[in-house]
Amino acid sequence: MIRLAVDAMGGDHAPEAMVAGAELARDQHQDLEILLFGDEQQLQAQLKDSTRIKIKPTTEMITMEDEPVRAVKGKRDSSIVQAALAVKNGAADALVSAGSTGALMVVGLLMIGRIKGIDRPGLTVTMPVIDNEIGFTMIDAGANADAKLDNIRQYATLGTFYAENVRKVKHPRVGLINNGSEADKGDIAHQKMHDMLVQMGENGEINFIGNIESRYLLNGVADVVVTDGFSGNVALKATEGSALAVINMLKTGIKTSGLRGKLGALLLKRPLQAIAKKMDYTRYGGAVLLGLQSPVIKGHGNSTAKMFKNCLDHAYEIASSGYTEAVKEYLLKSAVTKQATEK
Amino acid sequence: MIRLAVDAMGGDHAPEAMVAGAELARDQHQDLEILLFGDEQQLQAQLKDSTRIKIKPTTEMITMEDEPVRAVKGKRDSSIVQAALAVKNGAADALVSAGSTGALMVVGLLMIGRIKGIDRPGLTVTMPVIDNEIGFTMIDAGANADAKLDNIRQYATLGTFYAENVRKVKHPRVGLINNGSEADKGDIAHQKMHDMLVQMGENGEINFIGNIESRYLLNGVADVVVTDGFSGNVALKATEGSALAVINMLKTGIKTSGLRGKLGALLLKRPLQAIAKKMDYTRYGGAVLLGLQSPVIKGHGNSTAKMFKNCLDHAYEIASSGYTEAVKEYLLKSAVTKQATEK
Structure with a gap:
């Protein structure tokens, strides 16, 4: 029970x-x-x-x-x-x-x-990915704005276990949000995080695929997105807000197009519903403090x-x-x- | 000439x-x-x-x-x-x-x-706002990942002058990207940035409206968005990428809906074009090193x-x-x- x-x-x-x-x-x-x-x-x-x-x-x-x-x-x-x-x-x-x-x-x-062995819990959210139903998991989404290197190491471990055990992703790909995909990108703190995660990957602790850009989050560029709580929060809110803004523009556009709009929306019902369903991340059931x-x-x-x-x-x-x-x-x-x- | x-x-x-x-x-x-x-x-x-x-x-x-x-x-x-x-x-x-x-x-x-008087130039981009044609201006979008307090001060000044002189915004509202709108949000570095910008506002140097969340960027929550180059870059790419992902889902949905999709898209031509035009930020003419x-x-x-x-x-x-x-x-x-x- x-x-x-x-x-x-x-x-x-x-x-x-x-x-x-x-x-x-x-x-x-x-x-x-x-x-x-x-x-x-x-x-x-x-x-x-x-x-x-x-x-x-x-x-x-x-x-x-x-x-x-x-x-x-x-x-x-x-x-x-x-x-x-x-x-x-x-x-x-x-x-x-x-x-x-x-x-x-x-x-x-x-x-x-x-x-x-865990210094600070990480707020963990799962968000949709366009081409699959599993989505991606971000840790930390904002519990710890001043993340230290050890916190990031722990988030990578917690996120990997969560993806494997709860979300049933085998050998989950771990990425670090950074200003570009190259190894030397970002500020000094994120360069150090990158190098430490590379080391964890080489030790076989995680499956680190390198730096990722926030631009590709919804495209499923990683299964576990590791990030400090400050920029993770920024990335998460920008991703949610921007998708919502486009969806709202579409809704307003349909509403203000009168009968044409109604008929058009009816014909496009299936793709419109698919988008609404895809972007409704409440189906992932809230955030977890891992x-x-x-x-x-x-x-x-x-x-x-x-x-x-x-x-x-x-x-x-x-x-x-x-x-x-x-x-x-x-x-x-x-x-x-x-x-x-x-x- | x-x-x-x-x-x-x-x-x-x-x-x-x-x-x-x-x-x-x-x-x-x-x-x-x-x-x-x-x-x-x-x-x-x-x-x-x-x-x-x-x-x-x-x-x-x-x-x-x-x-x-x-x-x-x-x-x-x-x-x-x-x-x-x-x-x-x-x-x-x-x-x-x-x-x-x-x-x-x-x-x-x-x-x-x-x-x-300027230590580091800031990469400045203008992005769309749903309800107006002026958009908002972000500085720094990624030139300087390790921003110091003095850099942020200078970005606030440069961004304000740019909004006033080039984008013709009177008394532009300056906001700082942070993890929430309250004054005490964010990591220690962003708390200090917030307090310094408040001081600049009180001195009449800028029109500081406080912390803003990346979620509301496209809603025009500020005219000048001041940010360190690391999280600015994260916010910018997430905003662009997420909007594009939704637009692409819509395009794919229309394409795969056959004749119904074609007809629906024809009826919704005006709102769909409006969205495409709105989100096409290339009309703002590239980034400036201010x-x-x-x-x-x-x-x-x-x-x-x-x-x-x-x-x-x-x-x-x-x-x-x-x-x-x-x-x-x-x-x-x-x-x-x-x-x-x-x-």
């Missing part, structure tokens, strides 16, 4: 969308049990069928306006803190929230804790029931994939090897 | 496209004179009408494979070096090339030289005659706008004020 701890009070459409999403996920997976943390009365009112769904009453809420560290320390009976404690205490296998990203990172770090003792999944703030269900599916997949155990074992072995080599 | 020095041998379609582009620009501007640097025989063969176009024979060429510094020093009789020398010696007002970006930066720095003693314009490597004509128009506009003189005067005054304050 996979057990998910769910912050049912986080998100613009909480708790309705969270409860409805939980029911959808429960219906799909026979071995899934969900703990819903939040206001008892509200959750009771929303929950239609309590099969494998337990309500865990909490009395406080952390909002987007709260300063994360202070809120986590001050609001012990908030839904997100109690859900995190359930994971910490072994009552649940993974944590899911569509609330404050800051608060989720804090409970992840302070309560669930890092895997030994590098923690248990999976922590962040849903989009505006998650609908269906979007939140995708996040729960995602948490279920990671928890049942053996990903975390595989990473832990690998890092332990590396540490032992390193110690042995150094002696 | 505005005189442009043109490297007619740089670019995938050189020299044909360069010569044809020069003739188009000459026909449009009555007070424009063009000096075409390159292989005499080839240029003679391409040039149809020599009115206000002079061929300046050179015997060497710098290719994309050449190491820029060595090539510029070794190939003195190359078209790009001789064109740069013409600008340096006052025989021309601006330099235009679609050849090696590296070589162009080297001749810009070593031959044309920086404006006093901060040099004379305008230096870099055309895209695959420039056609029409694209290269846009670059020449752009060079003509900058040279006739009084931009460089205004920046020089401003920086001179600032230096004098600074000295006086320090005494």
